[in-house]
Amino acid sequence: MTDAIAGFLDPSLPLWDPEADDTLVVRQVREETHDVKTFVLAPKAPCRFAYKPGQFLTLDLDIAGERVNxxxxxxxxxxxxxxxxxxxxRVPDGPVSNFLHDTLKAGSEIxxxxxxxxxxxVDHPAPKYLFLSGGSGITPLMSMARSFHDLAEQRDIVFVHAARSPADIIFRDELALMARNLPDFRFAAVCEGDTIAERWNGFSGRLTLDMLKLIAPDFMEREIFVCGPSPFMMAVRMMLGExxxxxxRHHEESFNFEELSAAEPEVAAEVTAAEDTGxxxxxxxxxxSKKVIEVPEDAFVLEMARKAGMRLPASCTKGMCGTCKSKLVSGEVEMKHAGGIRQREIDQGMVLICCSRPKTDLVIDK
Structure with missing residues (x-):
């Protein structure tokens, strides 16, 4: 038995605590498709991870001298x-995804x-689930599916994944294996087109309501989880509404920052005056960025910055994910977060602008 395996069999192994040590080591990099990689991470010292399938990590990266979450x-x-x-x-021109793909290798630390x-x-137990994913939105649903598979849970699950082509079906072989191992697990891929190497004989085009009725005739009885690009999730909402x-019983999630930024228009004005409400x-x-805005004392900084046309990374807008973490150069804010920032970061002058209201004039290092 190797030392690594023996270490992880220790019943007293502690849980990973990012407050004590937030460094993770890349143990392996796996090529899933031509533009998708899996990064397997572990603490320096043996620890156990505890989380609910579908949850996320916030990476704290240094890219070209800039801190990015x-x-x-x-x-x-x-x-x-x-x-x-x-x-x-990998997202074309996406600074973070390209950094991870081009930089991280076994032994790297983040x-x-x-x-x-x-x-x-876990928070929505049901006898029957429908998982609908598009592109890299497959990841949280894969975590859920893997959990049911590992526990040999006889749960009725239909997993539908939309991809551009057969070559873009992430976790294709593993999902097929789950379908073989679990009698009530069904997997269906929907591809927009063929590849040179493979002619697609399954469901073709984009997911439609008629197609969904063929794949999961009883979808109206299922708890539905959806993750993917915004247009995909919007199409699903319209289908279900129809x-x-x-x-x-519909739940969705998305973390496509490049897409969010592209959808936010820039404006020429550098000063946005607040309405005269007293x-x-x-x-x-x-x-x-040299941008200047005015923020009412009862408004969040991120909210007003977006209304002014600024493109700022953010996701949950609930003070949870930490993506909008920023250095407060001067001024004071009232911040009520939900765990997306640590006390030592607050002590260093960091704030989450999604859940921060100004108490004075502010200068933010963005």
Whole structure:
């Protein structure tokens, strides 16, 4: 028995605590498709990971001298607590995904906090599930599916994944294996087209309501989890709405930062005046971009910055993910977060602008 295996069999093994040590070591890099990689991570010293399938990590990266925070859903299952994995699709001109693909290798070290998130089947137990994923949105649903598979749970699951081509079906072989091992697990891929190497004989085009009825005729009875690009999730919402589905049993998640940024238009004005409502406003300057906005004392900084047309990384907008973490150069804010920032970071002058209201004029290092 190797030392590594023996170490992880220790019943007294502690849980990973990013407050004590947030460094994770890349144990392995796996090629999933031509533009998707899985990064298998572990603490320096043996620890166990505990999380709900569907939750995410926030990476704290130094890219070209700039500190960048990004959320990535955990693709591994908590049933295998010795390591934790994220699966990342390379995005053209995406600074973070390209950095991870081009830089990380076995032995590399990165910082991370978490796990966090509310998108999980654990909080919505049901006898029948429908998982709908598009592209790299497969990751949280894969974590859920892997968990049921590892535990040999006889749960009725239909897993539908939309991809551009057969070559873009992430975890294709593993999902097929799950379908063989679990009698009530069904997997169906929907491909927009063929590849030179493979003619696709399955469901073709884009997912439609008629197609969904063929794949899962009883979808109206299922708890539905959806993750993928915004257009995909919007199409699913429209389909379910047309069918009269009870949207209380619909759950969705997305972390596509490049897409979010592209959808936010820039504006020429550098000063956006607040409406004259009698509420006190403060001047907020973004040091790097030279943008200046006015933020009412009862409004969040991120909210007003986006209304002014600024493109700032953010995801949950609940003070949970840490993506909008920024250095407060001067001024004071009232911040009520949900775990996306650590006390030592607050002590260093960091804030989450999604859940921070100004108490004075501010200068933010963005």
């Amino acid at each position: 990004r959320c990535y859903t955990i693709s591994s299952a908590p049933t295998r607590p010795g390591t934790i994995s994220i699966t990342v699709k 910082r991370a906090v978490g796990p966090m998130g509310e998108f999980t089947c 069918a009269g589905f009870d949207m209380v 509420v006190k406003t403060f001047r907020v300057e973004f040091a790097k």
